[in-house]
């Protein structure tokens with residue numbers, strides 16, 4: 691499905707569109723992979739029931755609730771704990787211009803590493819959706835290794851809707867990964883995908 695960016699207020703004035711709200715939860719970390727590769731940031735996505743990667747969240751009805759409270763409700767189901775999302779956490783809204791009439795609202799929320807770990811634990815032990823709509827939370831490997839392991843390999847997997855674009859633009863804008871490293875990883879991921887397709 692193809693998307694174009696749209697202002698949030700304009701999106702909310704559309705008639706007949708569904709509204710999906712998803713969030714990228716992230717935290718700074720001092721952890722080092724193999725004791726030597728600094729991870730710098732933890733970014734969460736999830737493996738969905740359909741085998742696709744995406745962000746936690748879901749459909750919200752703006753005539754009944756705000757985008758933020760609807761998203762917080764979805765997060766309680768998928769992560770098993772309250773995570774308050776505010777209008778300041780809004781990152782982008784995108785309008786589908788093929789397929790179903792849908793606006794994908796995207797939020798990013800910075801947490802502490804301890805809060806993020808708590809959310810990961812609650813997603814397994816408390817969330818009603820665990821093992822049903824959500825097969826598990828996953829951390830995005832933001833580093834690149836030899837043989838295109840890490841971020842390039844992650845990006846070569848299959849993603850729901852525009853969640854891959856949402857991830858890439860948030861990583862760039864929030865400066866969690868440099869523009870140069872994002873571009874290099876995307877290029878390698880494209881090659882991995884081509885090889886898989888052969």
Ligand SMILES: O=c1[nH]cnc2c1ncn2[C@H]1C[C@H](O)[C@@H](COP(=O)(O)OP(=O)(O)O)O1
Pocket residue numbers: 710712743744745746747748749792794823850851852853856
């Ligand atoms: O992470 C995502 N980013 C953008 N769009 C997404 C993401 N995950 C799902 N979607 C799309 C797919 C669907 O058209 C709607 C609602 O999906 P879902 O999260 O499965 O919501 P419900 O559980 O059906 O409420 O958003």
